[in-house]
Amino acid sequence: MALTETLANIYLFIWQKKILKEIDQNIEFFGRYKDQIFFTWNKSSALPLEKFLQDIRENHANVRFQMLIGTSVQFLKAYIENQQGQLYTRVFHDPTIQRYTLPYVVGHSRLAYSDWLLSALIRAVCYCSTVDEFQQERIYLELTCLINGYSLLFVETHVKHFFNYFHAQTMRYSRHQSTYDKFRRQWFNFTAQQQELSEQLQKFDDNDRLVQFSYIYDFGPKCRFNRDFRRLWSEYFKKHPILSEEGSKMILTSKHFHSLNNLLAVQKRSYTIQQ
16 A cells, blocks of 8 residues: 555544544445545435535645535445435446456456456345346346356356355346345345454454465365365364464465466576577
8 A cells, every 4th residue: 555545544534533423423324445435415405514514624624525416426336326215226337448348367367257256246236226236237247257258157157156155046037126135135144244254364363373275176076175174173183272273263275276288398498608
């Protein structure tokens, strides 16, 4: 992170607390990413909001900001709108960017796009407040992979895995809003649990109690290997003060084999030219 960005975060944190205090009193939404801030305001008139922001501008003359007030906003990749008192959200696609394009990745593209597709589906269910918007976004993601050369088997495998995680196979083609709301709450709870797990792992890492192993993986039941490895680890280090399950956390990651060309290629020896 650049020093200017760090200093900006420190400075913005001081005066954004005033906005957060006002928002907490009125049960509003607030979001900030770097120098972009958005929050909701459900009062009948915008005059108190304009006065509130003007007071901040006068008390903090060094902070220069552009104020935009409306019933809708695009924040990062989310479109948020107030539709007659109802919160409506969906995934926002920048019209200046060509549609049906995959993000550029470096390295193992198939593995990277597998993770991207799963992340994009999770983002879709979290962002889309209606089942129709979610289904449109799901179809868009599937078409994006197919147009860029990935097989139908690749798409079907990953999409089915996404829905089977909560045993919601019928949700893929469902148009029932109540069923979608239940499916959506499950993913909200899942993301919250992942955030808690990430915080716990960070605490173990800060105390030098996080153990990470990488192993070569090409094919076969990877989940069974992870399960057997953890079982053996638990048996051997059950009473260890640090390496036991209670004293530390373990992360297993797999590495793919290189291509056959890389394995069989022989690097040419370097020669020095004598003068």
